Amino acid sequence: MVGITAYGAYVPFNRLERKKIGEAFGERGMPGEKAVANYDEDSVTMAATAALDCLTGFEPAKIDGLYFATTSATYKEKLAATTIAGVTDLRKDVRTADFTDSMRAGSTAMLAALDAVAGGANSMLVCMADCRLGGATGALEQTFGDGGAAFLIGKEGVIAELEDALSISSEFVDYWRDAKDDFVRSWEERFIITEGYNRLVKEAVARLLKKNNLTPKDFSKIVLYGPAPRHQAALAQMLGFDKEQVQDNLYSTVGIAGVANAPMMLVGALEDAAPGDKILVVTYGEGSDVLIFKATDAIRQLPPRRALRGYLEVKKSTMLYTTYLKWRKLIDLEPPRRPEPRSPSLPGMWRRYQQSLGLYGTKCMNCGTPQFPVQRVCTKCQAKDQMEPYTFKDKKATIATYTVDYLTASPDPPVIFAVIDFEGGGRMICEMTDSEVDKLDIGKEVKMSFRRIYEKNSIYVYGWKAMLKKEEVK
């Protein structure tokens, strides 16, 4: 049996009410809100965070590969899957690949992982995230939202078995963006929906259902990607699904998170699934991928995780439209009157990837003291080279002291810096993110979060920040 053995999700803490986008231009704005990646988040950090959520209770050493899907990669040339493999602590002898360029990239990555496991791999980690831009005053800007999802694919402990899948491909241009475009472009909507979305999806779904001798009534849920909510609802109806069968497309809470939209919906469906439930997953983009999953008894044994539900209600919806423009670097700001940050050093980064990606420090084998960053001589007992790698990313931590810095240049001021003490030993002095100043106090619990630290000369430095603990897992 091959299928999904675990799932995880990520939704940014900050949400932008669509009415604020409208108001900025003296218009009404669409209903609901969209999740907005903070200035220190991108598709890599969101996918990595979803992947860590997915791996709750699982052993990364058993994973044979990582596939990452996005259309909003940090680099145009440079793999992102290896960054996420570093964050999730995968072995060195794993297969890594980025899937991109199509709204189907998420499901295609899943299918590739399912094929890899069917072909002999033990398990594969698939994660996807998107952070797409629509031009100001356009509908896409309001429709798009940011988020990520992740799945562990394997053959043992399967919680949702893949029963069958089918893909069709078609050269069809509806939404596009070339290497120089910041914003997604689109053709006339009536053409896209009539000749693209409706026709191709209908064809793919019909073929797979016929092949398996199934009807819409056999499914508890359909996870159907749609470029806009009304087209999705209309197509689901045309396909013969009742409203109750259609999984929430996340438009009103997150927005359409590109290649991660259908996978995030699938996480939502799996959170509610009972053993025996069938879920039809349908994506669209230059064709369509259709997958049939069936929940197994093991779905009840999945260790608790945040998944989608753990993120949707944990939010802050006070951000301004101008803050969104600032975070996405869509307006020119007055440069800060502070010294320019120096360019990152690639050899310097390379020497410490385990530290920056996996949040590893060292633990002294002589006196047992964990310490961050990596040390050779122990800070406690001064033993030399008696260190073993030790990760802090999953350790409980509290604030020892903190400050709110109004001087440091940041797109999300004021910047909070804190001294963080880890349970089991170890201390880190770091920046905090997604945290409200009035909720800070000494002794408050924090969680570590993987973020983009800064960029210079198109070199992106990733690392970890702390944030106030906001949620309990379900």
Next chain:
Amino acid sequence: MAGSIADKVAIIGMGCTRFGERWDTGLEDLLVEAAYEAYEDAGIEPKDIEAYWFGTCFSISSLPMALALKTQFKPVTRIENLCGTGTDAFRNACYAVASGAYDMAMAIGVEKLKDSGFSGLDISDITYRPDGTAPDITAPAAFSFLAPAYFKKYGIDPKKGKEVLARIAWKNHKNGSLNPKAQYRKEVPMEQILKSPMIAAPLGVMDCSGICDGSAAAIIVRAEDAKKYRSDPVYVKGLAVSTGPEAGGLYPDYDFTTLRETYFAGQDAYRQAGIKNPRQEVSMAEVHDCFTPTELIIYEDLGFSERGKAWQDVLNGFFDLDGPLPVNPDGGLKSFGHPIGASGIRMLYEMYKQLQGKAGPRQIKNPKVGMTHNIGGMPWKAVTAVTIIGKELG
């Protein structure tokens, strides 16, 4: 057992420029002003100096000093040790003279900071981590960690705590108002300090020292030669530096209510000077009040106050100019200003003038022992430098 510098060397001349935003003054002008005041004060010719120790954080190499002063192919050593730079330049010059290698040396510190175009300092070299992940923490933010930690530990209501900090700034501005060389020469009301715009909460801009331009210099000879030059030389009693291994940033037993580097440097200097009870025996001090909570914690680390009691001493005026142990009588970094490499020697300048009875309206009554103290870096990874000087031998 470590030895002692006590009574081996003496200061026979000092100079100090006016500190401030000296837009019309270059590095070379500052050096010339400080050095020539010191030459004149000692009654010597520039050629009498045999070697120089040049303290500066941001002007690399020994060349800028020789270029400015036109020293004639003399040895010049550039010293950089963060905010301890000036004091460490003085310390090394003292050792050179004490060793007999030279009969007369000058320590001169300088910083020209206001050409940078921004307020505050570029401290990215201190926070730098080669993998690029170091938090971009500013100096006020780093030192403001001390305030909530101290308040929490000793059960001080944050509002009361803020008042204690403001009282320190108020005192230093009051002292600085009496000093023609200070950057800020007027008193600032408590209310204004308390309401100043936030820089790094809970620190407002009035909790921060002024970053500015300035230079200061000292001329050193062996103690037995000092009276050849003047009747009132000042003798070095102790010189100490402590550099921390970032212990406070790595190990949670450090609680941000102390700077162990200050404590260790203080203890070493007291041992050299034979001081057992600093609260009683030190007549006055210039300490590193880069930010108000720093000064609060220094009082305890240097043994001027008991642990957890400094805030009461502050409110009781113990460290005021007319109090039992005046601290920062010249206005401190807060009001005198802080050109990094010059500050340590500026502090010494005030102690030297006070011991000679030449501090004008700020004159402390009959001081015997003066002390200076600097902190460079961050509370959890610092370098500190302490100097003790006295009026009499023995």
